[in-house]
Amino acid sequence: MGMSPWVVSRRRLLQAIPAGAVAMGAAALAGERSLEAVTRAAQAGGTDEEFWRRVRDEFLLDKDWTYMNNGTLGPTPKPVYYSLTERYHDLAQDPGQPNTDQNNMAEEVRRKAAAFLGADVDEIALVRNTTEGMNFMLGGLDLKAGDEILTTFHEHGGGLNPCNLKAKRHGVVVKAVKWPAPAEDPDVILKAFDAAITPRTRVFMVSHVMYQSGSMVPLKELAALARSKNIITAVDGAHPPGMLKMDMHDLGVDYYASSSHKWLCAPTGAGILYLRRASQEQLWPTVVAGGWDDPKRGAARYDRQSQRAHPIVVAQGAAIDFQTAIGRERIEARVRALCTYARRQLSGLPGITFHTSMNPALSNALLAFTLPNLKNADIVYTLKKRHRIWTRTMEYDLNAVRIATHIYNTEAQVDALADALREIVKGQVLAMPTA
C-alpha cells in the first residue's frame, strides 16, 4: 500500500529481467514473459484453482484490496501495462518513427479485435469507449422528427444521452420499454419490445448487459425481431467483451459499442465499435479526417482521429492476446461460476433481494442486491473502509449494491465479502460521510 503502481512495476520489472536486457525494451520483454507464463499455464494440466492463481499473478493488483468493481474499470494485467509504458517510452525517446510504426499497428489490433469478437476486420472501429461509440451510432443516423427509438428502463447515460440529444435536436421520440424485472424468461422482454413497435420505430437502443441490475437482454432474438421489421439495433455493449464469448455475426446486430477498459482489461480510453458491413451505408461518420468518404476503408472510416494515443490502441491488442491465451470460453465459465458462488454465499443474508436474473441466459458476472434497512452508500463505504473491498452503489432507478467477479477474483474473496456483509447486517456499519 502507499507505493505508486509505477514504482511497484519498476521494482518487479527489474527483479524479473536480467540487467543486460533492460536496454532493449525491458517493459516489452516483461510483458512478453507474462504472456508466455499464462500461455504455458493454460496449456499445462494443473487444477483450475492453480491455473487461476497463476493468472492472478499476472495482474499488478494491490494484494491488500479486493477489487470487485470491474464493471466500472478493469485493472491492466502485466502484458497490457508493459505494452503501454513501453510505447509511451518509445515516443518520449523519439516521436518520429515509433509514432508511424504505432499508427500502422492499429491494423493488427483491428484484426485481433475482429477475431476476438466474431466479426470481419472491416467491421471494427477503434474508439475510446462505449460512450463515444454510442454517440457515433446515434449521431450518425439520419432520424427525422417523429421517428422512434425504443430503449429500456435501465439504460446508462452513455447510450441514453445521445438518444436524448437526437430527441431535443431533431424531434425524435425516445420510448423506454418496460417489463417486470428481473425477467427470468427471455420471452417477457421480447414480447414487451414486440408490443411497443409502431410504424415509426427506427431503432432499438439496448444494453446487452444492464449496468444497474447486471441482467441481460436476449440480444440475438431482439436483433432478429428488429431485422424482421427493418429496425436498426444499436447496442450498448460496455460489459460483454472480455466477460462473455462473443460472436457479432451470430448476434446479428447492426452496431455494438464497448469499453475495452472494462472486462477486457485494456488501458483506460480503449474501446471497440462494431459496425456490420451492410449497415455502414446508412451511418455517417462523426469525426472526420482524410479517408472518411472512402467506403473501401470499412469501419476504419469511423475512427479517423489524426494523431491519437497510439500506445493505448496497441496495448488493447495486448489485452486481446492475454485473454485469448487464457481462452474466451474458460474466462466466461470462470467469471460466471464466481458470480453464481457469490449469489449462493450471499443468499443467506436476512432479507437480501437480488435484482439480477437467475436465468444463465440473462445473467453473467455482475450481481446487484439490496439489504433491508441499510443504505447502499453506507454498505459500500463500510466494505471499503473496514474490509478493503471495493464495490459500488447503484443509487439510480434501482437502489442497489453491485459487485463484479472477474478472472483475478477468488472464492476466498467472495467468502470475505459474505462475512463482511454478515457483520454489516448485524449493525457493524459505518455511515458514509455526507460532505
Ligand SMILES: Cc1ncc(COP(=O)(O)O)c(C=O)c1O
Ligand atoms: C452499460 C454501460 N454503458 C456505458 C457505460 C459507459 O462506459 P464508458 O465510460 O467506458 O464510456 C457504462 C459504464 O459503466 C455502462 O455500464
